[in-house]
Amino acid sequence: MAADLHCHTKLSDGSVGIEDLIVIAQKSGIDTIAITDHDCLAGTVRGQVIGKRYGVTVIPGVEISAFDFEAGKKVHILSYLADAPNRLEAVCKRISVARKRAGQIMMLKVASRFPITSDFIINHASGSTNLYKQHIMHALMDAGYTEKIFGDLYYALFDASNETNILAPTKYPSVEEVINEIHGAGGIAVLAHPAQFNNFNEIEKYVSMGLDGVEVWHPSADEETITKLSALCKKNKLLLTGGSDFHGIYGQKTVTLGACATPQEHLDKLMGYKAKKKRAERKAEKEAALKIAE
Numbered sequence: 001m002a003a004d005l006h007c008h009t010k011l012s013d014g015s016v017g018i019e020d021l022i023v024i025a026q027k028s029g030i031d032t033i034a035i036t037d038h039d040c041l042a043g044t045v046r047g048q049v050i051g052k053r054y055g056v057t058v059i060p061g062v063e064i065s066a067f068d069f070e071a072g073k074k075v076h077i078l079s080y081l082a083d084a085p086n087r088l089e090a091v092c093k094r095i096s097v098a099r100k101r102a103g104q105i106m107m108l109k110v111a112s113r114f115p116i117t118s119d120f121i122i123n124h125a126s127g128s129t130n131l132y133k134q135h136i137m138h139a140l141m142d143a144g145y146t147e148k149i150f151g152d153l154y155y156a157l158f159d160a161s162n163e164t165n166i167l168a169p170t171k172y173p174s175v176e177e178v179i180n181e182i183h184g185a186g187g188i189a190v191l192a193h194p195a196q197f198n199n200f201n202e203i204e205k206y207v208s209m210g211l212d213g214v215e216v217w218h219p220s221a222d223e224e225t226i227t228k229l230s231a232l233c234k235k236n237k238l239l240l241t242g243g244s245d246f247h248g249i250y251g252q253k254t255v256t257l258g259a260c261a262t263p264q265e266h267l268d269k270l271m272g273y274k275a276k277k278k279r280a281e282r283k284a285e286k287e288a289a290l291k292i293a294e
Contacts, residue, residue, distance in 0.1 A: 002261035003032035006243025012037035013132040015248030026054045034061035039095040067172040076192035083186025103131035105168035134250040195220040217242025217260040
């Protein structure tokens with residue numbers, strides 16, 4: 001059975017709660033998912049407990065925001081199966097604080113342009129660990145200023161190329177720092193949706209930093225992109241993953257859970273990756289010791 005390894009909940013910028021997400025997975029015949037909220041690990045334990053109740057395996061995950069300062073691009077790194085997820089709390093908290101700051105600035109700008117209050121906007125972020133653009137847009141939609149979250153008003157407010165934008169700068173850690181943090185927590189680092197941020201040319205650079213895999217199957221990737229990424233992963237011996245990037249009504253496109261998924265063969269490789277890596281390291285250590293003895 002295929003697995004959806006990229007799902008968001010109300011804890012970040014999704015519109016669906018953890019239990020509802022798991023029920024949707026069960027009723028859709030998806031027996032494995034990963035909850036990968038942005039810079040937030042709060043749903044990991046609860047997701048696994050609820051998952052057992054419904055017969056759905058919930059893989060511990062998180063999507064960490066980063067920035068490639070050399071390329072000038074946003075980068076998202078997915079962390080899976082961390083042995084000590086609490087070690088990722090510091091970097092996640094740092095990003096969350098920066099995001100809160102930016103969110104407050106944007107919220108105040110919106111409240112000054114439209115006859116709505118900051119409290120009205122904050123109410124739409126109830127249950128989330130942060131304030132996201134979707135929450136602001138949902139408030140504006142409820143106030144009657146737009147019919148949808150991702151429409152003309154969204155791009156007027158949040159597209160950097162528009163003079164009317166209300167964007168506030170958010171400082172993210174470097175890609176290398178994020179990969180190191182994930183490995184320090186005993187996790188697997190996977191580049192999320194390279195087509196979304198046009199990260200193709202930087203993948204081999206990230207491999208040199210220790211990247212373990214690439215999200216090949218994603219709503220932003222067409223067949224040509226999937227073929228290209230698959231070949232690149234094969235060349236660099238990287239893991240291949242897939243996920244719908246499910247956000248409920250807060251997604252930029254209408255996407256159902258499991259619309260993009262990780263085939264069983266590649267799920268098995270992900271689940272056995274750390275054990276295989278340890279075996280390879282032990283073998284290399286033995287070979288090095290034998291050479292020294294000679």
